[in-house]
């Protein structure tokens with residue numbers, strides 16, 4: 001349903017449950033909306049595309065550009081609480097909503113600390129949290145200083161609007177500088193920074209949901225496996241010692257507290273060869289590394305997010321099986337988004353298939369995911385990988 005004919009109905013109709021507005025209509029909004037609908041909420045989604053994954057199932061869909069205050073105020077006027085599915089919405093615009101009396105979680109202050117990743121890491125560092133060594137770079141020649149401080153290789157990163165590795169470029173020799181700077185939009189004025197290359201043994205992640213009253217619910221520490229900087233596989237719980245898991249959980253807890261989080265947040269960390277835990281980044285929203293919680297935990301990251309932003313008690317993060325694995329379904333060509341291979345994929349026992357309903361697939365585009373539970377990580381991973389291997393996008397057979 002679209003604004004033109006149903007905005008009026010929403011304003012006039014008796015509302016059964018709380019009205020939750022979501023900025024953005026991708027898969028994270030879609031899975032959040034599913035939980036909100038289960039809890040009897042009305043869900044209003046704001047996205048540019050009327051057929052976004054979340055718009056197609058929301059109670060109401062507003063078509064508009066969430067980069068404008070006008071569109072955000074339009075959403076705000078229809079809901080009780082606003083939340084978001086990405087960190088790209090401008091914190092100043094969220095501030096304008098708050099100033100107009102609207103409730104936004106996470107709030108503009110949190111987003112202002114998090115959405116610029118350089119500022120985010122400075123904030124975490126000031127709170128005594130371990131981060132990779134990094135260096136501001138305003139122009140390519142600053143990389144000389146970065147190389148002398150951080151060594152080679154190093155990773156050049158976009159400060160804002162980066163996801164799925166699109167904001168990263170590894171510099172191995174000085175010859176890579178110009179191309180990396182160009183690739184990340186440095187020449188077009190996109191702010192960048194340099195970070196030491198972390199020689200990690202594994203990547204860990206933790207989802208934490210923090211309530212409006214500061215209460216927090218922490219999910220198990222998981223291992224994430226990236227291919228080409230995109231999350232490919234999640235193993236829950238991570239096969240690390242209890243001591244490492246406790247340290248990772250504690251770092252994550254302090255990180256979300258530092259930025260005043262409300263809602264579900266994802267904290268990505270590196271476990272270095274020396275056994276150190278270093279925060280890679282913090283996402284002020286539900287996170288890909290927490291998709292497994294839908295089937296594997298008593299209360300998912302999505303439901304807990306909805307509970308948190310509405311001021312309801314948080315649910316248990318306990319796993320309901322000894323192990324779980326999640327595999328992302330990525331597109332590999334630009335083509336229609338319909339999935340093929342369902343007959344075979346759904347024949348894999350115990351695998352839970354999620355398709356996001358995107359109209360188009362593209363290279364590396366997240367089109368869905370599979371979660372499987374098991375007695376062991378190996379068993380869960382085998383089922384999830386097998387199911388995922390049957391699904392393809394953009395082929396006719």
Ligand SMILES: Nc1ncnc2c1ncn2[C@@H]1O[C@H](COP(=O)(O)OP(=O)(O)O)[C@@H](O)[C@H]1O
Nearest residue numbers: 155162163164165166195196197198226229281
């Ligand atoms: N400093 C680093 N050293 C080594 N690998 C890195 C570094 N920073 C990022 N990566 C790799 O790239 C992936 C994506 O980078 P990240 O900073 O998390 O950006 P995003 O997930 O927003 O695209 C990480 O999960 C990791 O695999």
Ligand SMILES: [Mg+2]
Nearest residue numbers: 164268280281
């Ligand atoms: Mg990341």
